[in-house]
Amino acid sequence: MSTRGRSISPKPLQDADVDMENSGNDDKKCKVVVVNGLSRNVVQSHLQTIFAFYGEIVKIDLPLFLKSGQNRGKAALEFTDAASAQKAASHMNGGQLDGLVVKVELSDLPIRTRSRS
Secondary structure (H helix, E strand, C coil), rough: CCCCCCCCCCCCCCCCCCCCCCCCCHHHHEEEEECCCCCCCCHHHHHHHHHHHHHEEEECCEEEECCCCCCCCEEEEECCCCCHHHHHHCCCCCCCEEEEEEEEEEEECCCCCCCCC
């Protein structure tokens, strides 16, 4: 029989341990919003029209399939300021776009630039 004892189970989280306002990452400076779960019919102008309500959009990255030209179901939008991105993420997460429920998250990663190759 082993001389090692059982490991101690972690204590359950209390309400005081969880900070819902600051959930680990610093969302205050994030200007990029990532939208997942888009239908194949959504185009860049749809995203511009819908998300411009929350603030000025600098750049939209909507990856497309080469053969069909349809989007890949996700997009990244860069706002001019972090407050607009925060507002867009909080209002649109779980909302519907073209009949599908979308997941909207903040990202601190910059939007990719197109290569010339």
